[in-house]
Each structure stands twice: as C-alpha cells, then as structure tokens.
Amino acid sequence: MQIVIIGSGNVAYHLAKAFILNTISVAQVFGRNEMELSKISQELNIPYSTEKLEDADLYIICVSDRSVEDVSALITKKDCLVAHTSGSLPKEILKGGYRKSSFYPLQTFSKSKDLDYTQIPFFIETETEDDQKILSDLASEISERVMESTYEKRKYIHLTAVFACNFVNHLFARAKEISDAQEIPFNYFLPLIDETVRKIDTIEPKAAQTGPAVRNDKRIMELHELLLKDESLEIYKTMNHSIQKMYEL
C-alpha cells in the first residue's frame, strides 16, 4: 500500500515516524512548509514535495481543522482512501470523489518529545468495512489501542478529554492562584498531583476519591467556603455537590 502523509506539523511528523519505526513505508510527505518537510524527510528518509502529490492508495491529512476541507480538495484521484486526523470533524468534510475516512490519534503531540506510540489510541471511521479493515490493520501496526468510532462517538471522546485534561488543567490553575496568594510554592503540590494521577492506573477514580466532600466533613467544607470567592467558590460548591451526589451523601 502506497501511503502519502499531507502536512508538516506535529501530527504529520509523529505519524510518519511511527510508520517508519514499524517498517511501514511512506511514499511522500506533502505540504506547503518546505523547511519542516525537509526536516521530516531528512530524519525519516521519506521523499517530500510542496508541488506534486505522489500517486497513492491512502492519503492521511494531518493539517489544522480549518484547513482540512481545502487540502482535501487537492486530491483529484478517485480510486483511493483519504483520511483526516481530526477529532472534531465528520469524514464528510473531505471534498473529493475518493473514499472518505477519519483516522484520529488521541494525543497532544509535541515535536520534541519521544512518545510511546503503542499507547496512543486510534479512533477510526470509514464508509465501508473493507476500509475499516485497512485502517485498523494499519493503526494496529503502531498501537495496541485501536477502535472504530463514529463522528457521534468522537464527540464524546472529545468531551471526555475536556473533563479529564482541559478542566483538570484549569483546576491546577485555580489551585495555583490559592497557593500563590499564600506564598506557598505550587511545585510543592506536584508530588501529590503525581500520586493522584498514578493512582488511577490501578484504582477506579470513583473508588480513589478522597477529601472533605466524600467524607461528608461539613466543618471543613464550611471553613473552606469562607476562604474562597467568585469563580473558585463556584467551582468548590459545584464539585462538592457533584461528589456528594455521586456517593449519595
């Protein structure tokens, strides 16, 4: 199977690298940014072009959400499979006479970092079962975590990530406001945060819950509310309410 990767950003780089590391050849990396393309090309020994798209069986589009549609229209070939790598776009965003699909790696890629590709989940949506098999087999060469996923399901994947990552980061930001105001170094809390996260590798988050709300410690909760205001107070009340509902307290 001839594979072409379109794009020169972090997703393009890491996907190309994961393929090469698993002896899956990539026929070309294609894009606009010649400097980035030539770096990928040199490191991974893959031909690149900014002008002529190589003939291929599979094109994987690794560009920003807002460019996917335009880039997809550059592929004029009909007898091929095209995949975008976005978590928040339907496969129908792709514009062309080819078979359409989504090949979504759930990870924040940053170029410098070495990643364990076997642990990166791939969510795949295609028009036909044959194409599902093509992309699943391909993803399975890289990763142990491959599953079919409709656009509908991808919405929930994104939503889960918002709770488990975006909101978690915001709690760190609000926590740091509290400790900063008391001149307590926030990095003092990092070992405890690491412990919190390491715990859920082995224990269900629901079973791992600690703190005043799950202990139903009203004295501490009332005391804490007096120390807070505005958005942090709202978060405190909302989270405690949700914890107490979950444990029927």
Next chain:
Amino acid sequence: MQIVIIGSGNVAYHLAKAFILNTISVAQVFGRNEMELSKISQELNIPYSTEKLEDADLYIICVSDRSVEDVSALITKKDCLVAHTSGSLPKEILKGGYRKSSFYPLQTFSKSKDLDYTQIPFFIETETEDDQKILSDLASEISERVMESTYEKRKYIHLTAVFACNFVNHLFARAKEISDAQEIPFNYFLPLIDETVRKIDTIEPKAAQTGPAVRNDKRIMELHELLLKDESLEIYKTMNHSIQKMYEL
C-alpha cells in the same frame, strides 16, 4: 537529639524510614498495634513499645486526626517538644505541659510504595523560633522543601490540595462516566492525562490551558452541553465560565 515516633501507620513508617535513611536515629516507635510496630521495628532496626514511652527531646505524633488529642495527653514530660503531623489541626490540640508544634508532610502515604522523600514538602509551626529551627533543620535533612506555616496557612494548603487532587480525581470519575457510557475504555485517556500533568512541571497551568473554553469556541461548547446533563452539565458550565473569566473572554 532523642526522637520518638508515636504511631504505626503509613506516616509513622515513612517518617521513621526517611530518618533512618538519612542517618537520624529514632529512639523508639510507640503505639498500640504491636504487629505493625514490630514490622517497622524489624525493618528499620528501631526499638518499639506498646507500654512505656521512652524519654525523648522530640515526640512526633503520627496518628489519625481524631486520636491526636488523646495520644498527646500520654506525654507527661514537660521539658520536650511535641509535634503532630496533621494538616488540619492547630498545634493547640496537643494536651500537655510541653512545647507544642506541627510537623506536616504534604503527601498521601501508602505503605507499599517507595517515595522520594526529598520532594515531600514539610510545613512547620512552633511556639518559638528555637523550636522552628529544630524542626526545620530536622526536616531539611530529609527534604528539600521545608517551610514555616501557621495553622491559617495550613488551611490554604489543604484547600489547594482539594482543588489540585480531590477535585481532579472527581473530574476523572465524571470523565469515566462519559466514556463508559460510550464503551470507550477510560484507560485510552491515560496517556493524555499523563501529558496534561507532565506539562505543568515546566509550564504554568494558566499558560498551558487548551480546549474549547479558552479558544472561545462557542459551537463546540453548545454542542457539548447538549450531550451532558445533571451534575456533569453543571461542572461543564461552571468550569467553562471560570476558564473564560480567567482569560477575560
């Protein structure tokens, strides 16, 4: 300086171990649970007793919050320093004619796990500067992170930990509800969660924020609200509101 540790739980064990590893001798571990005491005694080569408290310059009480007061009354000696290890009790909870203090390690200890004691913060409160120096010097033998802390300040330390650990865990629990309902394995999100936490080792949480709220992506936020209900919907709205307030969106 003669040191006695009172208690046989995780805090007692880890504190005794940290002392021994740093060649600080411990004169005795004292408590009620002979089986646990004898285990600590054997592993760390420290005498133990369930009956007679050894004479010492410093007694460190490592028992549950509700037992601190009763246990502190067992110390009848006057010319000595006594410290409890609780984050949520004032030093005045200690009942006796001795000098009172708090020696609070900010960590969730679990017995089986090896810990890097140098990274565990110690918060210290005493009656006098001399005692502050005694306990600070002692903690500094174990840890790089030692600071003075009033009872007032300990309240904020606890509050910061509630945001950064207890609430973070609850977000994991709510996130898992969402992914479970869609039959998406929650462990697929663990690499992304790890990445979220690793990031704040080097970047301020406020600068590391990603997601629809900070992008002010109203389309996605409205779509997500349609997928949620009850407590999860409340959390979603409260967190987005707080994020948007923080970035003045």
